[in-house]
Amino acid sequence: MANKENYSKQLEQFIEKKQSENKYPKLLLHACCAPCSSYCLEYLREYFDITVFYYNPNIMRSEEYHKRVEEEKRLIAEYNSQVDSADFTGMNSTNHARKINILEGNYDPKIFLERVKGFEGCPEGGDRCTICFEMRLEESAIIAKDNDFDCFTTTLTISPLKDAERLNRIGREMGDKYGVLFLPSDFKKKNGYKRSIELSHKFGLYRQDFCGCEFSRLQREREKELKENCN
Numbered sequence: 001m002a003n004k005e006n007y008s009k010q011l012e013q014f015i016e017k018k019q020s021e022n023k024y025p026k027l028l029l030h031a032c033c034a035p036c037s038s039y040c041l042e043y044l045r046e047y048f049d050i051t052v053f054y055y056n057p058n059i060m061r062s063e064e065y066h067k068r069v070e071e072e073k074r075l076i077a078e079y080n081s082q083v084d085s086a087d088f089t090g091m092n093s094t095n096h097a098r099k100i101n102i103l104e105g106n107y108d109p110k111i112f113l114e115r116v117k118g119f120e121g122c123p124e125g126g127d128r129c130t131i132c133f134e135m136r137l138e139e140s141a142i143i144a145k146d147n148d149f150d151c152f153t154t155t156l157t158i159s160p161l162k163d164a165e166r167l168n169r170i171g172r173e174m175g176d177k178y179g180v181l182f183l184p185s186d187f188k189k190k191n192g193y194k195r196s197i198e199l200s201h202k203f204g205l206y207r208q209d210f211c212g213c214e215f216s217r218l219q220r221e222r223e224k225e226l227k228e229n230c231n
């Protein structure tokens with residue numbers, strides 16, 4: 001059996017190389033929500049000029065989408081005010097931390113629904129999610145290429161429910177297709193997921209209990225119901 005790749009180590013090696021050259025690459029960071037972004041931004045803002053790309057047409061309910069995008073903006077504003085005041089109390093940050101921009105992608109859930117047609121009934125983690133990852137990473141690659149970013153990646157690998165191997169494979173494919181570097185990552189490693197929960201509490205972030213699409217929300221409802229009935 002082939003050895004599993006260590007995406008977290010690969011990212012560290014990339015950062016070390018760029019730091020030795022005194023470079024701060026322009027990174028387009030696809031983000032799914034503020035809680036997942038919290039650790040990724042705390043970590044990466046030391047080494048990159050980051051623009052967060054909020055592109056998630058998979059969030060089918062408009063109210064939910066807007067709630068999440070506003071939380072993302074609020075978190076970035078909090079982080080940027082830390083840089084302005086050079087006050088990083090309670091953060092794993094130094095005065096090398098840089099300010100972060102945000103770019104909101106096109107929000108049209110019809111795009112998602114068309115792409116996942118026929119896969120609506122898949123369980124979370126199945127083929128519907130592969131299509132959803134492809135949709136979001138393809139758009140990220142296009143935007144990164146069109147706007148002269150040095151590289152792109154996604155916060156999605158922080159989730160213990162998401163397959164880092166699949167996300168990194170798709171990211172590389174999209175990077176190759178559009179001619180822009182995809183940065184490997186597995187943000188859940190090095191206690192990244194644990195830190196994202198601490199930061200979510202610190203900033204009082206809204207933490208949804210389902211992934212994003214209506215299918216995942218209904219699945220979560222069924223799981224909760226089953227649990228209650230079994231207690």
Ligand code: SF4
Pocket residue numbers: 058059124125128129130132133211212213215216
């Ligand atoms: S469960 Fe999450 S990753 Fe999977 S299709 Fe729905 S929104 Fe996309």
